[in-house]
Amino acid sequence: MNLSHRLTYADVNDLIQQDVDFKSVTQIEQSIERFVQWYRDYYEIPTTTDI
Structure with a gap:
């Protein structure tokens, strides 16, 4: 296992x-x-319940 790139x-x-x-x-x-x-409201992106 390579651990050099572990987050x-x-x-x-x-x-x-x-x-x-x-x-x-x-x-x-x-x-x-x-x-x-806020992002959805600002960019007027409907939520899945609005579709």
Whole structure:
């Protein structure tokens, strides 16, 4: 098994909070859902329930 290209995900929340005094109060899942809804609304893309 070649492990040289394995994906890793760093948890940088503490570093961001320390460096720029920012702490997110929204979970990533909710943020993505909101972004997708905004994108569909902005570009007038119907959802599957609108078709």
